[in-house]
Amino acid sequence: MERATVIVAIDGPSGTGKSSTSKAVAAQLGLSYLDTGAQYRAITWWMVTNGIDIEDPSAIAAVAGKPEIVSGTDPSGPTITVDGTDVAGPIRTQEVTSKVSAVSAVPEVRARITELQRSIASGAERGIVVEGRDIGTTVLPDADLKIFLTASPEARAARRSGELKGSDVQATREALLKRDAADSSRKTSPLAKADDAVEVDTSDLTLQQVIECVVTLVEEKRAGK
Ligand SMILES: Nc1ncnc2c1ncn2[C@@H]1O[C@H](COP(=O)(O)OP(=O)(O)O)[C@@H](O)[C@H]1O
Numbered sequence: 306m307e308r309a310t311v312i313v314a315i316d317g318p319s320g321t322g323k324s325s326t327s328k329a330v331a332a333q334l335g336l337s338y339l340d341t342g343a344q345y346r347a348i349t350w351w352m353v354t355n356g357i358d359i360e361d362p363s364a365i366a367a368v369a370g371k372p373e374i375v376s377g378t379d380p381s382g383p384t385i386t387v388d389g390t391d392v393a394g395p396i397r398t399q400e401v402t403s404k405v406s407a408v409s410a411v412p413e414v415r416a417r418i419t420e421l422q423r424s425i426a427s428g429a430e431r432g433i434v435v436e437g438r439d440i441g442t443t444v445l446p447d448a449d450l451k452i453f454l455t456a457s458p459e460a461r462a463a464r465r466s467g468e469l470k471g472s473d474v475q476a477t478r479e480a481l482l483k484r485d486a487a488d489s490s491r492k493t494s495p496l497a498k499a500d501d502a503v504e505v506d507t508s509d510l511t512l513q514q515v516i517e518c519v520v521t522l523v524e525e526k527r528a529g530k
């Protein structure tokens with residue numbers, strides 16, 4: 306028998322296709338969608354805007370509870386606000402991208418955002434696709450399906466620099482690898498594949514192929530296979 310709700314966790318490093326795959330899978334299956342990276346970017350944007358010293362974890366920890374972050378989970382138009390301000394654009398700047406790993410390594414930040422993520426997932430009536438770095442390992446360890454996306458640094462850098470006009474592929478590659486190293490080596494819930502996650506290398510797959518692969522895996526789970 307088909308289960309009423311389904312929780313899908315999609316983790317992996319930057320540029321592996323998490324956001325595009327998760328949004329499309331959620332839309333196709335009528336599920337909600339949550340971009341947890343956007344939440345870490347939003348809290349980082351707030352810290353930068355409020356002049357908090359990013360080099361000082363205790364300063365970040367002291368104010369981690371202040372910003373109110375709200376995520377809209379419709380896959381056809383996800384939204385993110387901080388204290389009522391739409392920050393979808395500002396959270397994608399180079400400045401926020403370069404600071405997000407330091408802010409998201411602070412345990413008080415992770416505790417706050419993890420709680421928010423769990424409450425959004427438990428409120429999703431038909432189920433949800435949640436993408437990030439620690440969803441399968443920490444946020445939703447009981448997810449019905451866990452996917453870990455990977456791709457070569459070359460493929461990821463080419464995809465990312467395709468999005469950022471005029472950017473240098475080599476510089477993008479270095480920045481990606483630096484962020485992966487920081488995210489994988491932090492003490493609290495690092496970027497990691499859960500033991501029971503299905504690993505999909507997307508280097509030589511089209512986005513459509515990755516979407517089909519994940520949709521098939523969800524349908525098999527739903528059918529109880
Ligand atoms: N399998 C794929 N083949 C080619 N390009 C892809 C593939 N998956 C995603 N992309 C493109 O790569 C870029 C990064 O994808 P995104 O979903 O944002 O990755 P992530 O969320 O893991 O950082 C986007 O421009 C997206 O359209």
Ligand SMILES: Nc1ccn([C@H]2C[C@H](O)[C@@H](COP(=O)(O)OP(=O)(O)O)O2)c(=O)n1
Nearest residue numbers: 319320341342343345405409437438439488
């Ligand atoms: N579950 C998550 C999601 C993101 N983060 C942190 C670490 C990542 O480098 C940043 C930004 O994540 P995001 O998914 O927006 O990054 P990309 O768009 O894939 O480059 O947030 C995290 O620590 N835990």
